[in-house]
Amino acid sequence: MEPNVEAVQPQFRSGISGAKPGGMGCVFGDIHGLIPGPPETDGTSFTALLELPPPQAVELLVKEDFPAKPMPPPIFPSNIALIDRASMFSVFASADNPPESTNILSASSSMKIDSVKQEPLESENQRNSSSPAVSNQSLKSIKRKEREKKVKESSKKSKKVGANEASDGSGEQLPYVHVRARRGQATDSHSLAERARREKINARMKLLQDLVPGCNKISGTAMVLDEIINHVQALQRQVEFLSMRLAAVNPRIDFNLDALLAVESESSIDNSYLGMFPPSIWPEGQINGSRQQQYQQPWLMDPPSMGRVDDTSNFITPENSLLSYDSPANSASLHSSQLKMEL
């Protein structure tokens, strides 16, 4: 927040000095609250500020002379809402020059005022500014820019301000999702939702890019997608290939499960289960009786029935137990060791 505050402060100072506070609408409304009871709180003129008793005016502004020379950073009460609103004018945050910022703020304030009033403002600002010649040009160009952004800024501001005011009231819960509208982009709800959706999709794509090796260097969504599809297809082909090999090797594998599990899982749990065979397993086997039967039946069914019809049934039964979502792996390893025992 610090850089914002630093950038904001000179602008506020010049804003008060150079603009009509009341005419700026809700943005600088809080300034009125901060100004300790000037006679025209809804007063809309710069001159009203001048009519303040001098000590108050000096309080409001800075210790220096009132005609705005470049002033030191003021002791401005840092209202957070103000800072939020000022940070909305993000283009102003980069403006260092006090005269420019003066003009910018006056231009922004003039968004809500008729253009007629801008001329006296301008003249006042020019009177106050230190380099009138230069600032003239910059003023015009900046004001033109501001008018271009007028529509979008106003709509964005209305949304943001509504959210801000709500946030001022409630504190934590914001009724709106704060999405900052970028320059040149529409701010209606449809495009906002679309933009959010697009950003979600882009985030997922980034995750996928990290997952798939070799996708980091590729730029462009289409190529990345192609890479991902290739990767998935390659993995599926590997599964196919490995399953063919396993099917060929299968009869010779007695599925020495303790060795296999030790290799793959490397967990002490499995080893301990396999260590204590008979006494502890059988009571747990009886607890899981139904599932045990489910496993035993296909296993017992296999030797006597090896006909053609039963091929499909045996095809099904190994999957039946798998097709239902089972419990955690602990019981699974238990059963595997049980089956090994029954061998």
Add this chain to the structure above:
Amino acid sequence: MKSTSPQNPNPLKKKLASRFLKAMKKLSHKISSSPSPPSTAERRRRHRAVRAAAYASMASAVGPRRAWSRALLRKLRSKATATSGRKTARRNPRNIGTRFLGLNELCDVVPGGKAMDSCSLLSETGHYIKCLRAQVQIMREILDSSSSSSSSRIL
């Protein structure tokens, strides 16, 4: 040779491994009682059985929380019961308009992809890739360990 390097205790991988090994055990019992030189048809059947067991174990280990696992199990079940006459009409044609072209191919690859919107399709793809990778690793390790053990037995 057996890999003695300690692997990362990956819970997903452990679950996948145990399920797959269970399935393979069942299949191996069925296979062991058949005559030793398998015919081509028999080999093809076994191959298909192993592959189905791999996918089934993968999907069931993942659980019903993922859309692709549900779709995968549905597909396997329908294949097992051999009903080929299911209606092949696309369930959600409205999704096609909202997604861009590459995703159409992706939804053909990932199980259950047609009925998902682009956002969930991408996340499902990520999870699917993770599980596929783990499954491939497990199968490779089984093969390696079995081949190493058999070779050591021969020697």
